[in-house]
Amino acid sequence: MGSEKFDRIEAFIDGKLSEDELKEFMERLERDEKLREKLEAHKAARVVAESLAEHDLRNRMKKWKAQNTGTSDKETKGAAPKQGVVRRMISYGIAASLLAFVVGVSYLYVDSPRYASNVFAERNTGEYTHAERSVEQDMPTELRDIHQLYAAGEWESVIEGVRQYQPLSTEEEMTLDFLLADSKYRIGNIDVALGQYNNILETADDRWHIDRAEWKKVLIQLESEPFNKVYLDELEKIAEDPTHLYRKAAQELISEMRGLRFTFGRLFI
Amino acid sequence: MKNLLVLLKNGGNDRYTAQEKIYKQLRGEGCVNIIYRSIEPYRGTLHDAEDLFQDAFLVLMKKLDKGEHQDEFNAKNYLVAIARNLWKNTSRSNKVAEDYQNEYAHDASISLYCDEHLERQEKRKLVDGVINTLTDQCKEILRLWMEDFSMREIAAKLDLSSERMAIKYKYRCHKRLVKYLAGRPNLVNELNN
Numbered sequence: 001m002g003s004e005k006f007d008r009i010e011a012f013i014d015g016k017l018s019e020d021e022l023k024e025f026m027e028r029l030e031r032d033e034k035l036r037e038k039l040e041a042h043k044a045a046r047v048v049a050e051s052l053a054e055h056d057l058r059n060r061m062k063k064w065k066a067q068n069t070g071t072s073d074k075e076t077k078g079a080a081p082k083q084g085v086v087r088r089m090i091s092y093g094i095a096a097s098l099l100a101f102v103v104g105v106s107y108l109y110v111d112s113p114r115y116a117s118n119v120f121a122e123r124n125t126g127e128y129t130h131a132e133r134s135v136e137q138d139m140p141t142e143l144r145d146i147h148q149l150y151a152a153g154e155w156e157s158v159i160e161g162v163r164q165y166q167p168l169s170t171e172e173e174m175t176l177d178f179l180l181a182d183s184k185y186r187i188g189n190i191d192v193a194l195g196q197y198n199n200i201l202e203t204a205d206d207r208w209h210i211d212r213a214e215w216k217k218v219l220i221q222l223e224s225e226p227f228n229k230v231y232l233d234e235l236e237k238i239a240e241d242p243t244h245l246y247r248k249a250a251q252e253l254i255s256e257m258r259g260l261r262f263t264f265g266r267l268f269i
Numbered sequence: 270m271k272n273l274l275v276l277l278k279n280g281g282n283d284r285y286t287a288q289e290k291i292y293k294q295l296r297g298e299g300c301v302n303i304i305y306r307s308i309e310p311y312r313g314t315l316h317d318a319e320d321l322f323q324d325a326f327l328v329l330m331k332k333l334d335k336g337e338h339q340d341e342f343n344a345k346n347y348l349v350a351i352a353r354n355l356w357k358n359t360s361r362s363n364k365v366a367e368d369y370q371n372e373y374a375h376d377a378s379i380s381l382y383c384d385e386h387l388e389r390q391e392k393r394k395l396v397d398g399v400i401n402t403l404t405d406q407c408k409e410i411l412r413l414w415m416e417d418f419s420m421r422e423i424a425a426k427l428d429l430s431s432e433r434m435a436i437k438y439k440y441r442c443h444k445r446l447v448k449y450l451a452g453r454p455n456l457v458n459e460l461n462n
Contacts, residue, residue, distance in 0.1 A: 041451035
């Protein structure tokens with residue numbers, strides 16, 4: 001097939017023949033079977049060539065997609081490796097920061113209220129072990145035994161001893177009430193302990209016992225509910241009362257409560 | 270979009286640039302997600318949506334190459350309509366969610382383009398068989414010619430000494446391909462129908 005004929009067929013397919021050329025070509029096509037066959041072969045060649053272009057476009061699309069998403073598959077791995085690595089590192093960095101943040105917040109979420117409770121509990125038990133351990137030599141033997149049982153942490157025995165002992169004075173009665181309240185608190189009988197402190201507050205007529213009962217009561221309440229507004233107000237009241245015996249202790253506690261772990265606990269509650 | 274269509278018509282590197290910009294613009298406009306929402310109720314996956322997007326983009330390029338689009342042509346809506354039509358033709362489902370309507374939802378040209386595309390995919394094996402008979406240089410030269418690169422550009426890309434050499438090589442490859450096909454009337458028949 002000559003170059004001229006070849007080009008004529010191509011021009012026909014492309015629609016580039018002039019009106020006269022087209023007319024002539026159509027006439028020839030009608031009577032020339034070989035030309036018809038050649039035209040079909042040219043059209044099939046176009047299908048093949050178009051497929052080559054389509055295949056190339058598909059490959060480029062894969063590359064663009066990888067650039068767009070920051071991922072790279074087997075065929076695009078070599079095309080944009082640096083960009084992919086940087087993006088991946090940034091993604092991992094963000095993911096790690098988020099994870100650390102979530103873990104940190106979760107830890108504070110779980111730990112903060114527990115930490116707050118512990119602060120009040122430690123303050124409470126510390127107070128007792130110092131104040132109630134002293135054993136006077138001129139005490140009656142039974143009362144001294146109760147004090148020694150208390151110092152040894154035998155709470156059940158203390159409760160039993162208090163029940164059996166007949167106090168000889170109001171002072172002794174008050175001391176036993178405090179020992180009983182604290183022993184009940186130690187064995188986890190919080191409501192009874194609080195009731196006992198309420199009894200003391202109703203019956204006591206001296207400042208030392210009243211202030212002490214108020215202090216112990218607010219510590220036990222805050223241990224159960226560290227961020228309860230009513231209990232916190234009671235603590236503030238003690239801290240602001242210039243005559244209260246536990247004013248300084250209350251102020252120290254409030255200062256401690258301004259720490260990060262307390263603040264988080266307050267947020268989560 | 271108008272500028273991109275002009276670049277597309279220029280062919281060669283301009284066409285590459287336009288194709289890339291249109292592709293990224295359509296992806297950026299969330300076409301894959303729109304397609305996914307259409308096929309998801311009918312067992313379509315995100316992977317299917319990605320494939321449909323790629324195929325629909327090829328069909329869209331064919332339409333734009335033919336210059337049959339209106340001035341106010343909306344490529345995004347057209348592409349989504351193509352993808353939905355292609356999904357209807359898949360063996361897994363003949364359904365597609367009807368909640369997404371646009372000006373091309375019932376465009377007859379879409380069915381024609383989609384049918385052509387699916388036919389091309391069916392002939393893929395036959396075409397690949399023919400392509401394998403070509404030399405690597407012939408494959409490259411015919412591809413660049415189909416992508417409307419000028420003979421000067423083809424010469425530069427293939428490291429040929431001159432534009433004249435590019436014309437010569439292209440003619441030789443093209444002729445070889447036509448000759449190969451002319452000797453196989455059945456194959457020609459299958460490729461053209």
